[in-house]
Amino acid sequence: MPWRGRSSSYAGSPASAARTRALSLPRVVPLDELWAAGVTRAERLGHVAAGRWRDVPGRGVVLDTGPVVVHDRWSLQLVQVGPSARLGGVTALQAVGLTGFVELLTHIWVPKGAEKSRPTSPDVRLHETRRWSVDRDATMSPVPRSVPVVATVQGALWARTLTQGALVLAMAVQQRLVRAADVRERLELVRRHPYRRSLLLVLGDIADGSHSMPELDFLRLCRAHGMPDPDRQVERLRQDGRRYLDARWGAYGLVVEVNGLGHERLDRVVADDIRMVALRADGDEAVQVTSMTLRLVPAAFFEAFTRLLRARGWTP
16 A cells, blocks of 8 residues: 555645645655755744644654554654664554454564664564664565565564464465465574474465374374374275375274364365264264464363363273
């Protein structure tokens, strides 16, 4: 979405050379851009004093006094921080169309050592970093921001929890703002971060969304949480051919099917629904779980699953 242009009230107000030159500028203008457009300090101060422009002390001006919409608010916050400031993380993704993710903070980053002012607004989170360059990893349109693949990695690393970080990855890929392979390539460049390994595993599940997590990974999780080993790759014959179950505890009539994120597609949902009914018709209790759940909150899943297995006769 482009920056908002001048309002009709602005265009129709008394003309002056400074304001005519400023018409080609964005609504929120840093001082250096105002100077480059030929607007002198005296002209700027005159329009601010007359109430036609709004001052951003020491940083720039807003070229009217109308209400501030979201892109203008981001622009204003960037100008207040400094010339190297860029939107990053979830905020940069929202600037190019990310929907459905609730984030109350505006995330702004500057290179380590760059000129900056600390934001006065409590809803701005400033990140100083050596990981990204404003020349290589950012763009100026529609606002100064990280490019989507960098913004996705930033959003995952800056998340308050690992679960929230994984959600940023999944939503950015599913809304086609980025490709999982490109995000993985950039994330692998990050050498040290507590979420790094887990996020790379989640990206693997996202990239290969039509498949479940590897069988050995699930077996390892079962053993780590004190579960008995399941029967694996149990063959079932169906009208449409052979099918193999991910994990089955035959003694307790319990089956677990691990689904990748691709199972959210309609064709996969339909196939999964039919398969679950067929398993119950064979006498098994069938449980579906996504690979992301097992990656992020395995303890919570296996606590609930232990209760289910005990209810069906298992004694630890």
